[in-house]
Amino acid sequence: MSDTRPPQVLPSRKPLQNLERYSEADIPTERGEMKTVVFRDRRNGREHVALVVGQVAGKEGVPVRVHSECLTSEVFGSLKCDCRQQLDRALDFVTQAGVGVVLYLRQEGRGIGLGNKIKAYALQAKGYDTYEANRQLGFADDLRSYDIAAEMLRSLDVRSVDLITNNPLKIAGLVEEGIPVRRRIPSRTEHNPHNVGYLKTKRERTGHLIELFAEEEDSEAKAG
Ligand SMILES: Nc1nc2c(ncn2[C@@H]2O[C@H](COP(=O)(O)OP(=O)(O)OP(=O)(O)O)[C@@H](O)[C@H]2O)c(=O)[nH]1
Numbered sequence: 001m002s003d004t005r006p007p008q009v010l011p012s013r014k015p016l017q018n019l020e021r022y023s024e025a026d027i028p029t030e031r032g033e034m035k036t037v038v039f040r041d042r043r044n045g046r047e048h049v050a051l052v053v054g055q056v057a058g059k060e061g062v063p064v065r066v067h068s069e070c071l072t073s074e075v076f077g078s079l080k081c082d083c084r085q086q087l088d089r090a091l092d093f094v095t096q097a098g099v100g101v102v103l104y105l106r107q108e109g110r111g112i113g114l115g116n117k118i119k120a121y122a123l124q125a126k127g128y129d130t131y132e133a134n135r136q137l138g139f140a141d142d143l144r145s146y147d148i149a150a151e152m153l154r155s156l157d158v159r160s161v162d163l164i165t166n167n168p169l170k171i172a173g174l175v176e177e178g179i180p181v182r183r184r185i186p187s188r189t190e191h192n193p194h195n196v197g198y199l200k201t202k203r204e205r206t207g208h209l210i211e212l213f214a215e216e217e218d219s220e221a222k223a224g
C-alpha cells in the first residue's frame with residue numbers, strides 16, 4: 001500500500017521575486033531523510049534545489065552550503081576539481097548536525113554551462129589555467145550570482161547562516177543579497193595530481209581559503 005499522505009510543507013513566509021517554490025517532498029537518502037524543495041526560475045525555467053535537514057525556519061546560524069552544479073565530478077567522478085567532495089562533506093555536515101541546508105544551484109561551470117566548461121577544459125589541456133580559459137572563451141572568471149540563493153534562503157525563513165565555503169566572494173555575494181553570514185565553516189577536501197593546479201589557482205587568484213598544501217609548502221621550503 002502506498003502512503004497517500006501529502007508531504008509536510010515547510011513554511012514560506014517571504015514573497016518570491018524570480019523564483020516559484022514549485023514542489024517539495026521528504027526523500028530518504030544514504031545519510032538520512034532530507035526535505036527536497038524545488039524552486040523554478042521564472043525567467044529561464046531552471047530548477048534549483050534546497051535540501052533541508054531539521055528545523056531551519058526562524059533560526060540563526062543555520063549551517064548552509066551554497067553549491068554550484070558540477071556534472072563532471074558529481075556524476076562522472078572527474079578528478080579535475082573538488083566539487084563532489086565539497087558536496088559530500090556538506091551533506092555529511094548538515095546530516096550529522098541534524099540541521100542545515102544544502103542549496104544545489106544549476107550554475108554549471110561557474111555559470112558558463114557544461115558545454116563551455118568542457119571547451120575550457122580543452123584549453124586547460126593546452127596550458128591555460130581555469131580563469132584564463134574562461135577569458136579565452138569570452139567569459140568573465142565567474143558568472144554566478146547569489147540572488148537565487150538568497151531568495152531560496154528567505155523562502156525557507158533562514159535568518160542567518162554559517163556558510164560552508166572556502167570562497168570569500170561567495171560570502172560577500174550572499175551578504176550583498178541581504179543574507180547575514182554569521183561565520184564561515186571551512187570546506188576541507190583532498191587534492192590529487194589532477195586538481196592541485198586548479199586549487200592553487202583558486203587560492204592565488206581569487207583568494208580561496210584553501211588549507212591543503214602544508215606538505216607541499218614544507219617540501220618547497222626544504223628545496224629552497
Ligand atoms: N568554468 C569553469 N568552471 C569550473 C571549472 N572547474 C570547476 N568549475 C565549476 O566551478 C563551480 C565550483 O566553483 P568553485 O570556484 O570551485 O568553488 P566555489 O563553489 O566557488 O567555492 P567553495 O564554496 O569554496 O566550494 C562548479 O559549478 C563547477 O562546475 C573550470 O575549470 N572552469
Ligand SMILES: [Zn+2]
Pocket residue numbers: 070073080081082083084
Ligand atoms: Zn567541479
